[in-house]
Every structure is written in C-alpha cells, then in structure tokens.
Amino acid sequence: MAATAATSPVRSAQLPSGRTHQGAPGYERTPQSELFLLAVSNMVGENTFYESGAARDSRYAALIHEATLTDPEWTARFLRWLRTEANMRSAALVGAAEFTVARLVAEQPGMSRQVIDSVLQRADEPGELIAYWHANHGRALPKPVKRGIADAVGRLYNERALAKWDSAARSIRFGDVLELVHAAPSADKPWQGALFAHAIDRRHNREKAIPDGLSMLRAREALLSIPVAKRRNQFSNPERVRETLRAAGMTWESVAGWLQGPMDSKVWEALIPSMGYMATLRNLRNFDEAGVSDVVAVDVAARLADPAQVAASRQLPMRFLSAYRAAPSLRWGHALEQALNHSLASVPALPGRTLVLIDTSGSMESVFSKDGSLRFWDAAVVFGLALASRCADADVVSYSQGGRWYNQTYPDSLVFPTRAGESVLRAVDRWKSDGYFIGGGTDTAGAVRRHFAGHDRVVILTDEQATGHDVGRALPARVPLYTWNLAGYRHGHAPSGSRNRHAFGGLSDAAFAMIPLIEAGENADWPF
Secondary structure, rough: OOOOOOOOOEEEEEOOEEEEEOOOOEEEEEEHHHHHHHHHHOOOOOOOOOHHHHHHHHHHHHHHHHHHHOOOHHHHHHHHHHHOOOOOOOHHHHHHHHHHHHHOOOOOOHHHHHHHHHHHHOOOHHHHHHHHHHHOOOOOOHHHHHHHHHHHHHHHHHHHHHHHHHHOOOOOHHHHHHHOOOOOOOOOOOOOOHHHHOOOOOOOOOOOOOOOOOOHHHHHHHHHHHOOHHHHHHHHHHHHHHHHHHHHHOOOHHHHHHOOOOOHHHHHHHHHHHOOOHHHHOOOHHHHHHOOOOOHHHHHHHHHHHHHHHHHOOOHHHHHHHHHHHHOOOOOOOHHHHHHHHHOOOOOOOEEEEEEEEEOHHHHHOOOOOOOEEEEHHHHHHHHHHHHHHOOOEEEEEEEEEEEOOEEEEEEEEEEEEOOOOOOHHHHHHHOOOOOOOOOOOHHHHHHHHHOOOOEEEEEEEEOOOOOOOHHOOOOOOEEEEEOOOOOOEEEOOOOOOOEEEEOOOOOOHHHHHHHHOOOOOOOOOOO
C-alpha cells in the first residue's frame, strides 16, 4: 500500500472550493499546478467542450503572469522544459512572450532574454514569436524580446533552415526577423553574414546573385533552373539524385513542389533514405499509395521501430496512433506498435490489482487540434490501455453516465475485456470498433463506487469535469487515487498533492513514472 505521506507536485485545496463545469464538487489548484496541467494539454487557440480557445488562451496568459511574478525561476525552468521535453511548441512560445510582458509591467529586469532564447528551438519560431507579439502586444519589440530572438537566430539560421522555412507564405520572413532584431552573425560561423544579407535581399525581392559561400542555396537555384519537363528524369539514377537533392537542402515538400506533379514510387524511394523520422511517420499513407516496394518498406519499418530514433524524434505517443490510423496497408503495424511502446517507456509495471477508469463522456470527444483527427478520449485510451498492459492485474472500464438524451440511450460504463499479449494499437482498434467510446455524461464518482473491488490503486484518465458526487470521497482514503488530466480545466474532481490523492497530466508518458515513486513513499517533484 502506498505511503500516505508521499506528496506530488500538482497540488490543490484539500476541501471542495468550487464546482466542475458539470456541477460536481471541484478543487481549485495552486496557480503553478493549474498552469502546468493547462500548458501540457494546450495547443493554443483551440476550443474545447467547456472553454473557447480565446478563454483558454486568456487564462493561460494570466497564469503565466501570476507564476512569473511569484516565482520567475520556476516559470523560466518550466517554459524551457515545456518546449524541449514536453514538446508543446506553441504553448512555450506564447508562455515566453507573456513571461516577458509580466516582467516588463512589473519593471523587473533580467531573465526575459534568456527565456525567449530557450524556447526557440526551430528556425521558423523567431518569426512566429514576433507575429504573436505584434498581434497581442503591438508593433514595438522590447529589448529583451529583440535580444532573446537575436540569440536564437545565431543558433538556428543556416542555409537549410532558410530553404525550408522562409517563403512568401510566411507573415514574418527571415529577412523581417533580421531587420527587426538586428541579429549579428555568430563569430564561429563565417558564412552567416552572407546568409543574413541574402535573406534580407530575397525578402525585398532584390535580384542579386546568391553569394559564393552559400553552396546549398546555389545548388538549389541550379535545380530550380532545370525545365519542369526534365525534372522527373533526374530520378533515373536514385543515388545520384538523392545526393543532388540533399546538397540542395530539398525536403520532400519542396521536391513535391519542384516536380509540379505526383510523387511516384521512384521519387519516394530516392527520398526515403534521407528523410527525417517525423517526415517518414507522416508519409506512410503516401508511400502505400505510390506503391513503394516492400524492400524499401522493410527499411522504413526498421527505422520507425528503432528505440534510439524514437527517443531522438521526441514524437508524442499520439503521433503513432495517428499514423497507424492513416496508413492503409498492414506492413507498418508492428513497427508502429514497437515505436508506440518505446514512446511509452515511462509507463510503469505496477504490482497488485489496478482499476483503470477511462472517461469517454461527451466532453472527452473534444479535439486537440483543428484537424480533428485525435481527441481527448483517444489519448485517454492509449495511456489507459498501455498502463493496463503493464500491470500485474488490471481491470479496465470505459465510463460515462447512464441515461437517455437526444433520443439516444447511454450506458453508465462498459468493462473492457483485456487480452494477454494484445498490442496496444490493436486494443485501441477493438475499443473503437466494439463501441467503448460512449459519449454521455460524466459520473466519475459513480464509476469509482461501481467498479472498485478492493483494488490496490485506481487510475482515472479524464478531463475531470464530473457531475454528481465528490470523486475524491468515492474511494476509501487508504487507497491511492491517481488522476491523469487531459484537458487542464480550472477545477479538479478530487484533491491532489498528498494523502493518496494525486493528479498528473500531459500528452507524453513522463509523469507516469511518479506512481511507483509515490508508492515507494518518496515525494515526487516537478519534471524540470
């Protein structure tokens, strides 16, 4: 049994202090805890079931301001982690901008420049941060913003980045960034001065020759000079064209535009060996539709399943489910299952009996992003089934709230029969095809009471917006209750932080590692 003295970082009031969106007793969290749970699930600008994108963004900015003024060192560490480890790109960029606003308003010098620099990890992000600032805080860029962006530009801007990310489709181009922040070339990059000058020239449509020192951009210009009718002929020699395209910094997207026609199997097979992990994962459907050979597919599958490449790619687990659903052929399934398992390496093997409750109420049907392909309940099922597969003995339940609404009857819960040795992706398929996504209300306390039968712990994957009774009191105090929050709303459904009541969150597996730590009687801290 877990030691009741162990604590966890997401903390709340120990008595109800509000209401969930569905009216159950709600527990207000500390500002840092509320910020953490919101940030690790916040795609910025996205509506959820109970909150508009604008309302979420406003709440997020207010929490960043409060945390910055209360504990700027904590907030700075958090924002860097949010971008580099949690891989929440937009939330980190917005957070760094709002961190700077809070420091400027409070007339607190220092730190903002470093925070801005720390969250900019990709060459298109300086422009995105400037665009956010212009839209929300005016045209003038304060010195900390300019200097932080200039530091990042020195790290990030190179020929390949310019070729990939700078185009007329961008509202803020590389040349705009350079002119706004006055970035100086890095002393250890003698070619960067010529690159900066060229980026500004192309932004203003000045027809100047590409400087001699920029060999990649010159090679790209040579490729673009080949008549369109002759470009596909280049693929008659796959090895030579592969090297030619690599030397010109051509991504698969730029090759597609360069050909001005369909990408057939010859083109893909020439590109695949030099494609990055994420690009490969995104294009499995395209490989199938183009008829890429099984010989090449074997190599692709090996790369997808390689644990070192999965770790280096920093893909969120849900990316593998998305790829699995998108790919029409069966030849990727095992590799994607292995990749998913590698991405869930922090999910622990738990002893004893575990009750896993997965919220599939209507609010959990909210999408993470505008494409609508993945929903809160998809993430809940992936994490819940992955955890169950590693438990010594697990009971898995999909729950909602029984009743009849809009001429449809909903069950209160459905027990999901697990199968020994079944892959997580296959189990997710079976969950969907056999009707375990329910879609009704959210009677979490009722599900706990109905299905708890002397288990050693209960894990609930939910948005916490319960109806009815107090979830924290639906379970004996001696039994650990772990809540995995997938939405980041203000009020939780149970107390958190101590006394066998703990909340985690996010779209990665990292926080699962806290469960065995807590059950060993050790305090769990922030992951940064």
